[in-house]
Amino acid sequence: MLQTSASARIDPAGLARAQQVVAGISRSFEAKVVGQARLRESLLVGLLTGGHILLESVPGLAKTTAAQTVAEAVSAGFRRIQCTPDLLPSDIVGTQIYDAAKGTFVTQLGPVHANIVLLDEINRSSAKTQSAMLEAMQERQTSIGGQDYRLPQPFLVLATQNPIEQEGTYQLPEAQMDRFMLKDVLDYPSPAEEAEIIRRIDAGVFTPEQAPPAAVSLDSVTAAQELVRRIYIDPAIINYIVGLVFVTRNAGQYIEPRLADFIEFGASPRASIAFSQAARAMALLNGRDHVIPEDVRSLAHRVLRHRIILNFDAVAEQVPVETVIDAVVAAVQTP
Structure with missing residues (x-):
């Protein structure tokens, strides 16, 4: 929850x-x-x-x-x-x-x-x-x-x-x-x-x-996992995450038409789940008890590069998926 x-x-x-x-x-x-x-x-x-x-x-x-x-x-x-x-x-x-x-x-x-x-x-x-x-x-x-x-x-x-x-x-x-x-x-x-x-x-x-020798115990890792689940994520950040994933599915309305035409399929709801979970971990790695937009943006390539499916035109023109992801991130207003 x-x-x-x-x-x-x-x-x-x-x-x-x-x-x-x-x-x-x-x-x-x-x-x-x-x-x-x-x-x-x-x-x-x-x-x-x-x-x-x-x-x-x-x-x-x-x-x-x-x-x-x-x-x-x-x-x-x-x-x-x-x-x-x-x-x-x-x-x-x-x-x-x-x-x-x-x-x-x-x-x-x-x-x-x-x-x-x-x-x-x-x-x-x-x-x-x-x-x-x-x-x-x-x-x-x-x-x-x-x-x-x-x-x-x-x-x-x-x-x-x-x-x-x-x-x-x-x-x-x-x-x-x-x-x-x-x-x-x-x-x-x-x-x-x-x-x-x-x-x-x-x-x-x-x-x-x-x-x-081992630096930490497995029990301490389990405790850290439990703590990550309690990291605060504001509703505005959740909306930001959902907005990023939504744009991958409706790219033609938000990013440059040339790049939008390269997208065959956008990301699934698993991308939103991955963003929210990984962003909490990123907040912890940076010593915070709350998620900020930068945590989400820093994960954009890693969360989306295997979920956005590009078509043959993108392959033929050697357009990397990261270029499309950057356009998606730029199209969504940061909270």
């Missing part, structure tokens, strides 16, 4: 404790991952809201390292699943194995039963396997042999896609893409950052023996 009363706001002590959780995770992240500040922010938003994240980048930009580092920082279980065309749903969710000695079937839980799961190159798995994984993400449980098994909490899925190699891939359908709260696109490091990566490798920072 949305908090719209000033009396329901968070006490300063609770906000300070949540800030300590965020600071501890951030320190652990920065100790291992060079740069990638926006990735750190996206991972924290996903962790604090329980929303899943789709990452797109070329290989070698520390996606696995980042996910594993966050898991180590919060004492969370971490599993990496390398998606391939022959990967089966049972390889992810689990299966039943016959125990000849006991004469019964024994349930073996799959790697999705972890706090943080990295689905590497999700578009290389078949549609059936993608569907099984996305069902686990949505329902937060798996069904094996007619019995339901709850996934651990907190639970966060990071799925990756490689944009430069499409042979042998199965593109995620739009309806399944919509289930990811955020989609982030990672950039190459700067020359200085790349040199620092080499120095850290030479110093042994990435060896298992150098893994730092």
